[in-house]
Every structure is written in structure tokens, then in C-alpha cells.
Amino acid sequence: MEKKITILPGDGIGPEVVAAAVRVLQAIGKRYKHEFHLAYAAIGGAAIDQFNTPLPEETIETCSQSDAILLGAVGGPKWDNNPPELRPEKGLLQIRKTFDLFANLRPVKSFPSLLDSSPLKREVADNVDLLIVRELTGGIYFGEKKRTESAASDLNIYTREEIERIVDNAFELAKLRRGRLCSVDKANVLETSRLWREIVEEKKAQYPEVEVEHNLVDSVAMKLITNPSHYDVIVTDNMFGDILSDEASVITGSLGVLPSASIRGDSFGLYEPVHGSAPEIAGLGIANPAATILSVAMMLRYSFGMKEEAAEIERAVNAVFEDGYFTRDLAKDKDSALTTDEWTDKVIAEIDTNF
Amino acid sequence: MEKKITILPGDGIGPEVVAAAVRVLQAIGKRYKHEFHLAYAAIGGAAIDQFNTPLPEETIETCSQSDAILLGAVGGPKWDNNPPELRPEKGLLQIRKTFDLFANLRPVKSFPSLLDSSPLKREVADNVDLLIVRELTGGIYFGEKKRTESAASDLNIYTREEIERIVDNAFELAKLRRGRLCSVDKANVLETSRLWREIVEEKKAQYPEVEVEHNLVDSVAMKLITNPSHYDVIVTDNMFGDILSDEASVITGSLGVLPSASIRGDSFGLYEPVHGSAPEIAGLGIANPAATILSVAMMLRYSFGMKEEAAEIERAVNAVFEDGYFTRDLAKDKDSALTTDEWTDKVIAEIDTNF
Ligand SMILES: CC(C)[C@H](C(=O)O)[C@@H](O)C(=O)O
Ligand SMILES: CC(C)[C@H](C(=O)O)[C@@H](O)C(=O)O
Numbered sequence: 001m002e003k004k005i006t007i008l009p010g011d012g013i014g015p016e017v018v019a020a021a022v023r024v025l026q027a028i029g030k031r032y033k034h035e036f037h038l039a040y041a042a043i044g045g046a047a048i049d050q051f052n053t054p055l056p057e058e059t060i061e062t063c064s065q066s067d068a069i070l071l072g073a074v075g076g077p078k079w080d081n082n083p084p085e086l087r088p089e090k091g092l093l094q095i096r097k098t099f100d101l102f103a104n105l106r107p108v109k110s111f112p113s114l115l116d117s118s119p120l121k122r123e124v125a126d127n128v129d130l131l132i133v134r135e136l137t138g139g140i141y142f143g144e145k146k147r148t149e150s151a152a153s154d155l156n157i158y159t160r161e162e163i164e165r166i167v168d169n170a171f172e173l174a175k176l177r178r179g180r181l182c183s184v185d186k187a188n189v190l191e192t193s194r195l196w197r198e199i200v201e202e203k204k205a206q207y208p209e210v211e212v213e214h215n216l217v218d219s220v221a222m223k224l225i226t227n228p229s230h231y232d233v234i235v236t237d238n239m240f241g242d243i244l245s246d247e248a249s250v251i252t253g254s255l256g257v258l259p260s261a262s263i264r265g266d267s268f269g270l271y272e273p274v275h276g277s278a279p280e281i282a283g284l285g286i287a288n289p290a291a292t293i294l295s296v297a298m299m300l301r302y303s304f305g306m307k308e309e310a311a312e313i314e315r316a317v318n319a320v321f322e323d324g325y326f327t328r329d330l331a332k333d334k335d336s337a338l339t340t341d342e343w344t345d346k347v348i349a350e351i352d353t354n355f
Numbered sequence: 356m357e358k359k360i361t362i363l364p365g366d367g368i369g370p371e372v373v374a375a376a377v378r379v380l381q382a383i384g385k386r387y388k389h390e391f392h393l394a395y396a397a398i399g400g401a402a403i404d405q406f407n408t409p410l411p412e413e414t415i416e417t418c419s420q421s422d423a424i425l426l427g428a429v430g431g432p433k434w435d436n437n438p439p440e441l442r443p444e445k446g447l448l449q450i451r452k453t454f455d456l457f458a459n460l461r462p463v464k465s466f467p468s469l470l471d472s473s474p475l476k477r478e479v480a481d482n483v484d485l486l487i488v489r490e491l492t493g494g495i496y497f498g499e500k501k502r503t504e505s506a507a508s509d510l511n512i513y514t515r516e517e518i519e520r521i522v523d524n525a526f527e528l529a530k531l532r533r534g535r536l537c538s539v540d541k542a543n544v545l546e547t548s549r550l551w552r553e554i555v556e557e558k559k560a561q562y563p564e565v566e567v568e569h570n571l572v573d574s575v576a577m578k579l580i581t582n583p584s585h586y587d588v589i590v591t592d593n594m595f596g597d598i599l600s601d602e603a604s605v606i607t608g609s610l611g612v613l614p615s616a617s618i619r620g621d622s623f624g625l626y627e628p629v630h631g632s633a634p635e636i637a638g639l640g641i642a643n644p645a646a647t648i649l650s651v652a653m654m655l656r657y658s659f660g661m662k663e664e665a666a667e668i669e670r671a672v673n674a675v676f677e678d679g680y681f682t683r684d685l686a687k688d689k690d691s692a693l694t695t696d697e698w699t700d701k702v703i704a705e706i707d708t709n710f
Contacts, residue, residue: 089543119581124474140495140511145546150515152550156495157508186594188444191500195507218601225580226474226605239541243598246573250581 002035003304004066008059011045011088012277013287014072020289020344021070021296027348028300028309039066043095044074044088044277054091060098068303069095069270070296073277088277096136101262101270102162103169104134105298106245108228110252113321117330118253120225125252130231131177132248133170134241136262138162139192141238158192158237163199165265170235171207180232181212184220184240196237217244224248249274256288256329257317259295261302269303271295285339288327290317293347316350357390358659359421363414366400366443367632368642369427375644375699376425376651382703383655383664394421398450399429399443399632409446415453423658424450424625425651428632443632451491456617456625457517458524459489460653461600463583465607468676472685473608475580480607485586486532487603488525489596491617493517494547496593513547513592518554520620525590526562535587536567539575539595551592572599579603604629611643611684612672614650616657624658626650640694643682645672648702671705 007022009015022038029036041059048054054074063069074088084090095101110118110128118125135158143155167183174181183200185193197214204212215223217240223230224244228251236244249255258274273291281287294317301310325346331337338346362377364370377393384391396414403409409429418424429443439445450456465473465483473480490513498510522538529536538555540548552569559567570578572595578585579599583606591599604610613629628646636642649672656665680701686692693701 084543084549087543093544119476119479120474121476141544143508147546147550151512152546153498153510153512154545154547155508155510157506159506161505186597188439188442189448189496190509191502191507192509194439195502218597221576221598221602222605222610225602239594240598242541242573243576243595247576247580247602250577255577 001304001306002037003068004037004039005299006063006066006069007038007040008043008069008071009040009046010043010072010074010277011076012073012279012282014074014277016282016285016287016340017273017289017292018070018072020340021292023344024293024313024347024351025296027351028313031351032306032309034306043071043091045076045079047091048079048082048086048088052086054086054088055094055098063095063099068268068299070292070299071270071272072292073273073275075277076279093141095270096262097142099268099270100137100264102135102137103166103263103265104136104241104245105173105261105263106132106134106248106258106274108132108248108252108258111254111257111318111321114252114254114257114330116253116332118251120251124226124228126229128228128252130228130248131173131233132241132245133166133173133233133235134245135162135166135237139238156190156192156239158195160195160199163196164203167200167203167235169265170233171203171210174210174233175207178232179210181210182220182231182234183212183214184217184234184236184244185214186217186240187214188216192237220244221247224251256327257290257294259291259298261295261298263302267303267305269299271299285341286328286337287340288329289340289344293317293344312351316347319350320346356659356661357392358423359392359394360654361418361421361424362393362395363398363424363426364395364401365398365427365429365632366431367428367634367637369429369632371637371640371642371695372628372644372647373425373427375695376647378699379648379668379702379706380651382706383668386706387661387664389661398426398446400431400434402446403434403437403441403443407441409441409443410449410453418450418454423623423654425647425654426625426627427647428628428630430632431634448496450625451617452497454623454625455492455619457490457492458521458618458620459491459596459600460528460616460618461487461489461603461613461629463487463603463607463613466609466612466673466676469607469609469612469685471608471687473606475606479581479583481584483583483607485583485603486528486588487596487600488521488528488588488590489600490517490521490591490593494593511545511547511594513550515550515554518551519558522555522558522590524620525588526558526565529565529588530562533587534565536565537575537586537589538567538569539572539589539591539599540569541572541595542569543571547592575599576602579606611682612645612649614646614653616650616653618657622658622660624654626654640696641683641692642695643684644695644699648672648699667706671702674705675701
């Protein structure tokens with residue numbers, strides 16, 4: 001197959017982890033005889049410095065002409081005091097909205113070889129395999145904002161259609177997994193949550209093979225820590241999804257290993273690691289590229305339908321961990337930690353030896 | 356001293372834990388020669404059953420004439436399908452608003468003798484001593500709600516005054532503790548958060564002895580798990596506070612032991628355990644009364660200025676844990692678990708033997 005991919009390295013460790021993931025992508029291309037055409041473009045702080053906007057027209061243009069996007073990370077102290085319109089994160093919010101990427105998928109899975117890095121007891125963090133489906137283009141993120149002398153406000157607003165499409169998406173994903181869906185809201189307080197809950201109830205009949213539960217966001221914030229293996233698919237709105245998916249990302253000790261996908265129902269999508277731009281270690285060559293490499297695996301699976309190729313990347317990453325190779329963030333003995341490039345070489349070797 | 360206290364037993368285990376806490380209150384009264392006059396009133400499901408409203412006028416009247424309120428818990432499956440206005444939680448929201456209880460204080464402290472019950476590794480959960488100050492009468496909880504055929508919305512709105520008073524409150528509390536304040540918002544997305552952050556920055560100069568940091572809610576949701584002992588006082592809005600304080604409540608394994616206070620700047624306040632009504636164990640006499648007993652300690656300290664009496668309750672509770680006495684929720688060996696009354700007797704005995 002031939003595929004066009006836009007690469008958005010972004011800020012901080014973004015360029016380093018993206019470079020590593022691109023090497024893995026090329027190895028997969030070679031092995032499975034695919035041609036991946038890459039186009040590089042600017043986003044975030046890097047784009048602000050060069051073009052005075054966090055999401056240049058040129059970048060949108062390049063993305064429009066490609067089959068998928070791979071993003072590193074955006075943000076850093078350099079731009080922290082910029083006005084809202086000139087903040088790196090604004091580029092992220094705009095690209096989501098521009099391409100209508102309404103579903104953010106964040107899988108969290110425990111790797112047995114990483115459990116020592118978890119803040120949770122081994123028996124709690126073990127056997128976690130959940131997927132958070134977060135609505136990404138609606139709600140309080142994009143509702144009207146107002147400011148007067150004496151007050152400020154943000155409107156949390158959801159249309160029926162916006163909720164229906166994300167809920168359908170989550171039901172479909174639950175069907176492909178263990179068939180359990182937890183819908184998270186604050187229906188005892190919010191009107192948007194009451195509509196959300198009604199729609200989940202309406203849709204339920206169309207997916208008889210999926211078992212549904214409703215749970216309040218405060219209660220899920222607790223249970224994600226006390227009993228994370230309870231969950232299969234979690235679906236929730238933009239704001240709750242932001243908080244819960246970050247909370248969930250630390251329970252297995254593998255934040256540096258978590259990928260994400262932002263999709264819209266067709267094959268187009270944006271893939272990025274969950275971790276941020278980590279400016280404090282940028283340029284040192286020690287960042288963990290695993291999350292970005294696994295984001296490439298998600299791209300192959302969701303956007304290109306390359307199931308075998310995706311599984312091969314996941315197998316290789318897992319094998320390298322099982323062999324006891326780690327970057328600095330995960331190594332118990334920091335002296336034996338591999339650099340970004342060394343660790344990536346191990347993954348590529350795994351892929352190659354299985355030709 | 357003479358004090359009037361309104362007792363709102365509520366639903367589920369509420370009446371049991373409140374009865375236990377009242378016994379401890381009476382023991383303190385006897386030992387320190389205070390007269391506590393109690394008036395009982397209805398709230399929540401119990402009030403719906405009796406008066407067809409979750410917060411009867413009579414209850415408001417009784418509360419108005421007292422110096423403080425002790426609440427058990429509200430809610431249960433019996434009322435789960437009622438319309439919003441006839442839900443037990445509505446009583447809670449209304450009593451907060453009626454008495455302008457704008458500051459919710461939720462301390463989380465690790466008890467060494469309870470750390471085995473924590474989902475977190477001992478070294479992570481140890482030495483936690485934080486206080487969440489949640490704004491309780493504003494924001495998206497009370498902003499305008501709308502519903503049309505095709506959409507729903509909730510307005511998140513804060514006035515300058517609403518933010519100023521809670522921020523002042525948090526600064527004052529930080530001064531009395533370790534002098535560190537973490538203000539939590541989502542300033543990269545929300546206008547209310549940007550106003551919030553500005554006000555914290557303005558106020559900072561008035562409290563030179565307090566060290567301030569700003570942090571995003573998603574990032575705090577992670578750090579509360581990976582490094583909870585980092586925090587001293589956390590201040591945040593109503594919605595974020597709901598989620599983060601519940602998340603924080605499970606990190607030390609002591610949910611059954613956590614008290615809370617809802618106050619308004621004068622001496623009046625409402626005190627209640629953090630745990631809910633636990634309908635599944637209601638009436639069995641096995642509920643853990645520690646959180647309600649410690650809520651009484653908070654009442655003595657904040658509403659009545661009885662510092663020594665409050666400390667005595669806290670000492671007694673801690674001593675009973677150190678002696679290895681637990682109710683069912685915390686006992687390692689369930690056969691040796693004490694009932695609600697037996698455990699309360701131990702606390703009272705501790706208080707008495709120190710006459
Ligand atoms: C950077 C920020 C605007 C963004 C969000 O809140 O969506 C980030 O936290 C995320 O989760 O991708
Ligand atoms: C019952 C509910 C309305 C309430 C809230 O969200 O404030 C509860 O979760 C709490 O934290 O006291």
C-alpha cells in the first residue's frame with residue numbers, strides 16, 4: 001500500500017520521539033512492502049516562532065492531503081505567558097476542530113514488566129486493559145466564553161448529534177473488545193449529562209451484546225484507582241475525559257508508553273503520545289519513544305487497516321520490555337538505561353529478525 | 356459553653372454513624388463541661404418520604420437557629436429514578452446554597468495503621484497530609500441550565516467576589532498549615548479559569564508567607580496519585596473540586612475515616628463524612644463511624660473554637676486504630692471486626708480514661 005502521513009514534530013521532546021517512531025514506521029514499510037510518504041509541517045510553539053500562529057494554514061493544507069497525522073507534543077515554558085491565541089495548545093485544539101476529530105481513544109494497558117513503576121500496588125495495577133473514549137470537539141472546550149469586569153463564564157453545550165456519534169463510536173469499540181461500556185457523567189447536577197445519559201439509554205437496544213453501566217464522574221475518579229481492572233470501555237465528555245484519561249494514564253506506571261488516537265469515523269486520524277513535551281529533558285536524547293511508536297501502531301490499525309503490522313509493532317515493543325531494556329524514565333538502574341535511539345534500535349531489530 | 360447543633364441523619368448508614376458521633380459529642384460535653392443542645396431534622400430521601408421535598412422549610416428553620424449542622428449522608432436506590440427536584444442530592448445542593456456555605460474543606464491524611472488498605476504503594480501513600488478547599492456554591496453547579504429538542508447546556512459562571520472569597524479562605528488555611536497553596540484550574544481552555552488564576556496572582560502579595568503554584572486539573576489528577584505528599588492546600592472550583600476531592604479520598608485507604616466541613620467565613624458550618632449513604636450495608640450496625648466522629652472534631656474546632664476538645668477526639672480515634680481496632684471495612688481479619696457501637700465505645704473509653 002501507499003500512504004501519505006503528515007508528521008508534526010512540535011516542541012520539547014516531540015521531534016526526538018517522532019524521529020524514533022518514523023524509523024520504526026520505515027522498518028515496517030520495508031518488511032511489509034508499504035510506501036509511506038512523509039510530509040513535515042509545523043505546529044505549537046515551533047509554529048508560533050516561525051509563523052506567529054500555532055497552526056499555520058500551510059500545516060492544515062498538508063494535513064488535508066494526507067491519510068493520517070503523527071504528532072509529537074506541543075508546549076513549553078517559552079510560550080507559557082503568551083496570550084491564549086498564541087499558545088501552543090491552541091494549535092492542538094484547532095487541529096482537532098478543523099478536522100472534526102471528535103473521538104479521542106486512550107487505551108491503558110498494564111505491561112507486567114513495568115508494574116514496579118506504578119504508584120499502585122501490583123495487585124491493583126495488574127490486568128488493567130481499558131480504553132477511554134473521550135468526546136473531543138464539543139462541550140465546555142468550545143462553548144461560548146465571556147468576560148466582563150466582574151465575572152467570567154464558559155458554556156458547556158452538547159447537541160444530540162454530537163453525543164450520539166461519540167456514543168455510537170464507543171459502543172462499536174466495546175463490541176470489538178470485552179463488551180462492557182461505562183458511560184461517565186454528572187447527571188445529578190448537569191443538564192448536558194442528563195441528555196448524555198438519555199442517549200446512552202436509547203442506543204443500548206441497538207447493541208444488545210454490550211453491557212452498559214452509568215457512573216458519576218466523582219465515583220469513577222475513585223474507582224479508577226481502587227479497581228481499575230473493572231473497566232473495559234469508558235465513554236465521557238470532553239472535560240471529564242481530559243481529567244479521567246490523565247488520571248488513568250498513571251495507574252499502570254506506563255505514562256511514557258501510552259499512545260492515543262483522535263479520529264472521526266472515517267479512516268483519517270491524528271496519532272500522538274499521551275505524555276507531553278517534557279521540556280526539561282528535551283534535546284538530551286533520553287526520552288522514551290515507546291508511546292509514539294505505539295501511536296504509529298494505532299495509526300496502522302485504525303487509519304490503514306494494517307492489523308498485522310500494528311500487532312507486530314506492539315509485539316516488538318513488548319518483547320524489548322520483557323528483555324529488560326528500558327529508557328531512563330522506566331529503568332530501575334539508571335546507569336543501564338538506553339537512549340532514545342538505542343531503545344528504538346532494539347525495537348527495529350525485533351521487527352527485522354522476524355522477517 | 357452552650358451550643359445548638361442541628362442533626363440531619365439522612366439516609367442509608369447516615370442515622371447509624373450520626374448516632375455514634377453524637378455519643379462521642381456527649382462524652383466530650385461531659386468531660387469539658389459543655390452543653391450541646393441537639394435538634395433533629397429531615398433531609399434527603401428521608402425528607403422526600405415524609406415531606407415530599409428533600410429539604411423541608413422546617414429543616415431550614417431548625418438549622419437557622421443553630422450554631423452548626425451535623426449531617427449523615429443522603430441518597431439511595433429508592434429515589435434514584437425520581438425527577439431532579441425530588442432527588443436526595445438536591446437537598447444537599449440546596450442546603451449549601453441556602454446557608455451560603457461556599458467553602459468545602461476536605462482534609463486527607465494518612466493514618467500509618469490504615470496504609471495496608473490503600474490501593475497505593477505504602478511509600479507513595481505515606482506522609483500524605485493535604486487539604487482540598489473546594490468552592491461549593493458557584494460554577495457549573497448553579498449556572499443556568501437549558502434544554503431544547505436537540506441540545507442541552509450548563510453555564511459555568513464565576514464572579515470575581517465568589518473567587519476572591521474562596522481564594523482568601525484557602526490562603527488563610529495555608530498560613531495555618533505548611534504555607535503551600537496549589538491553585539488548580541484549566542486556564543489553557545476555560546475563561547473562568549483564567550479569571551481564577553488572575554485573582555490568585557493578585558492576592559498572592561497579601562500572603563507573602565504562602566508559596567503559590569498554579570497547576571492544570573488534568574496534571575493534578577495524575578500527581579495526586581504519583582506524588583500525593585507533594586500537596587499542602589489545594590484550592591479549586593466546584594466541579595474540579597468534586598472530582599479531585601473524591602479522587603484524593605481513596606489514596607490513603609481511609610475513605611471511611613475522612614471528615615468534611617462546609618463553611619462560609621463566620622463560625623457557622625455543616626459537617627459531614629465524605630463517604631456516602633452506603634445503602635448496601637445500612638441497618639447492619641457495621642458502618643465505620645470514624646469519618647462522622649472526625650467531622651464532629653472539625654465542628655468543634657472551626658465552629659466552636661474548641662481546639663483542645665477537637666484534638667482530643669482526633670487523638671482518641673488515632674489511638675483506637677493504633678490499638679488495632681477496626682470496623683469491617685478496614686479490618687484485615689473480618690472476624691475480629693468491631694460493630695459501629697463497639698468501635699465507638701472504644702473511642703469513648705479513650706476519652707474517658709483521660710479525665
Ligand atoms: C493541552 C490541552 C488543551 C489538552 C486538552 O485539555 O485537551 C491536553 O490536556 C490533552 O488532553 O490533549
Ligand atoms: C451528591 C452530589 C450533588 C455532591 C456534589 O457533586 O457536590 C457530592 O458528590 C459531593 O461531593 O458532596
